[in-house]
Amino acid sequence: DADVTQTPRNRITKTGKRIMLECSQTKGHDRMYWYRQDPGLGLRLIYYSFDVKDINKGEISDGYSVSRQAQAKFSLSLESAIPNQTALYFCATSDSRGTGETQYFGPGTRLLVL
Amino acid sequence: SQKIEQNSEALNIQEGKTATLTCNYTNYSPAYLQWYRQDPGRGPVFLLLIRENEKEKRKERLKVTFDTTLKQSLFHITASQPADSATYLCALAGGYQKVTFGTGTKLQVIP
Numbered sequence: 314d315a316d317v318t319q320t321p322r323n324r325i326t327k328t329g330k331r332i333m334l335e336c337s338q339t340k341g342h343d344r345m346y347w348y349r350q351d352p353g354l355g356l357r358l359i360y361y362s363f364d365v366k367d368i369n370k371g372e373i374s375d376g377y378s379v380s381r382q383a384q385a386k387f388s389l390s391l392e393s394a395i396p397n398q399t400a401l402y403f404c405a406t407s408d409s410r411g412t413g414e415t416q417y418f419g420p421g422t423r424l425l426v427l
Numbered sequence: 428s429q430k431i432e433q434n435s436e437a438l439n440i441q442e443g444k445t446a447t448l449t450c451n452y453t454n455y456s457p458a459y460l461q462w463y464r465q466d467p468g469r470g471p472v473f474l475l476l477i478r479e480n481e482k483e484k485r486k487e488r489l490k491v492t493f494d495t496t497l498k499q500s501l502f503h504i505t506a507s508q509p510a511d512s513a514t515y516l517c518a519l520a521g522g523y524q525k526v527t528f529g530t531g532t533k534l535q536v537i538p
Contacts, residue, residue: 317470346525353435355530356471356516371525403470407526413459413478414520418470 316340317419319404325425326394334389334422336404344407345387346416347371347379349400356403362387363409394426429455431529433517439535440507448502448532450517455527457519460493460500465514465531474515475502507536 317338326332336345347359348371358371360379368379376398378390391398404419432451440446450460458479463471477484477493477500484491490503504511514531 348528353530356528358525358527361525401468405470413461413476414526415461415473415476416463416471416518416526417473421468421470423468 317404317406317417319402319419319422321422322420323423325427327427328393328395330394332391332394332424334402334404334424336387336389336419338385338404338406338417338419340406340408340417341384342406342408342417343384344409344414345381346405346407347377347387347389348403348405349373349398350403350421351400359389391426394424396426399424399426429453429519429527431455431517431519431527433515433529433532435530435532437533437535439537442507442509442536442538444507446504446507446511446534446536448515448517448534450500450502450529452498452519455498455519455521456495457521459520460491461518461520461526462489462491462500462502463516463518463528465516467514471516471528504534507534509536509538512536 346361348356362381402422405416430453461476462474465471488505492501514533516531518528520526
């Protein structure tokens, strides 16, 4: 969905490096999410934010941090990357005024930690 | 703990037939159930949403049923086409809570 963009799209990094993944949206949604996807494990929620001043841990937040710089921007940081953080990362948005928390996903960032 | 189960085995069907995918859940009382389509290397795309008080929802060739007694949703694609080949995810949302996704079922439509 072009309304939700993620940068970079692909990234290779080394163990111990700090890395930031960025997400921007033009949908005007107040809620934003970071997921990771691994084969056989599906989408797992890392962090979510219901508005600019709200940050919540998801089911797998250890080793990650986030920043909601504005309503339209939500970044995910790996302070010290490790190989088991190799995965496909998705940002998503939803509108609290909408129905059923329908999620709109970005194109994903493929991260490889060596 | 909450659990969502989708058939992890791929579903292969012949073009023109109806594909039926299953989503079962436990320890959950969702207000909404959603279905998404995901193509390889791309983000999931929302298809349909059904509320807990609805039994069935249709959109073009897609039909979703929701049985809160059985804790099950069925997702049907009628007159399937090779372009329908993808992974289909079900997701549950309770009120204003975050969404929980199943692991998805891969559908392959054979010409």
